[in-house]
Amino acid sequence: LTNGTESPEVEVMVCGGAPGGSYYQAEKLRVYVEASKTCGRLKLTDPDPHWVMEEMPMGRVMSDMIMLPSGDVLIINGASRGTAGWEDAVGPVLNPVLYMPNEPDSSRRFTVLNPTTIPRMYHSAALLLPDGRILVGGSNPHMTYNFSAVKYPTELSLEAFLPHYMAPQYANLRPSIIAVEARDKVVSYGEHFALTFAVDTYRPDRGVTVAMIAPSFSTHSFGMNQRLIMLDVVDVEQLSRFAYKVNVFAPPTQNIAPPGYYMLFLVHDGIPGQCVWIKIT
Known part of the structure; x- marks a missing residue:
């Protein structure tokens, strides 16, 4: 913002997801398609807006993207194959990724961070806390609660992820x-x-x-x-x-x-x- 009066530069970012047809293949055929690695940025205030594409270090579907006070973006949770839905994804992505939008060198904008040990897939969530930590919780990839005898059991725990600035x-x-x-x-x-x-x-x-x-x-x-x-x-x-x-x-x-x-x-x-x-x- 400038002087509290001029319109700011407005930008959105979309990352990951599943290719077309992934839901049908996962739900009906139990074939889990690799998740997308792409990220797209769009400056809505440009005279002629267009998508600028980049690639994450790994593919990810069902991720949460959290805007941090520093202006960076945390990409966390999700799976590497399949799509959103009951029993429709495999391969939890345990490593969060930090994206630094203002880094001039595009090859250095993504940083892979320390992993969790808990899969956070369908119906997981993440949000920014007032002290700068990230609250992460949930994961219920089944139509009902299922805590045993499955590869990815229902998860009701909460954990806090501490970004680098909390060190x-x-x-x-x-x-x-x-x-x-x-x-x-x-x-x-x-x-x-x-x-x-x-x-x-x-x-x-x-x-x-x-x-x-x-x-x-x-x-x-x-x-x-x-x-x-x-x-x-x-x-x-x-x-x-x-x-x-x-x-x-x-x-x-x-x-x-x-x-x-x-x-x-x-x-x-x-x-x-x-x-x-x-x-x-």
Whole structure:
């Protein structure tokens, strides 16, 4: 966003999936077709939008894609063959993948991360938590709950995935929001407001970003209402040895940020701290 008034660049991303006919082959023939490796990005605000295609390190169907406060995208859960449906997929993909959209070298945008030990397939879900972790849970690839005598039993557990920015080595760079200078943490469209924050080691050359993220409802490999908005940062003021103030503009219209509650993250040198909840009206 720029000055809280101009329209931002709007981009969507779609990854993985199953080729046409995969459901019939899995459901009727028990033939599990390899999942797609492709990712497509589309800038909706371009004068002549067109898909820019890339390939993930591995194919994946029924994945969850989580937008992180850093601006990166986490691709997690899913299977390597088959399609969504009861008993219609095999080969759980245990390794999450991090996608860095702003990496200039396209060959370095995808990073394979540490695996889970729990298959997360049909009816699994993932969502962003206020502290930056990812809550992952569920997996019921059967029409009824089935906990035994099957290759992929019903899974009711929850686990937390910690992105790289949660590592202890970044503790000195992790900012803590002290206050939001808006009454009752409610802001209006286009409003100029400020956040005060503390950080042990401030790196002015690496910059500060402020991200608004809508809490999404995640089901069937789709985070409904998932939206990441990077606010326009006007400047950063130093208040004391460890305290700072960042001045920002709220989104200009409800077309960019529908009214409601958002997680507000402050990100320093790529490391987000605990969010605060704000409301925009």
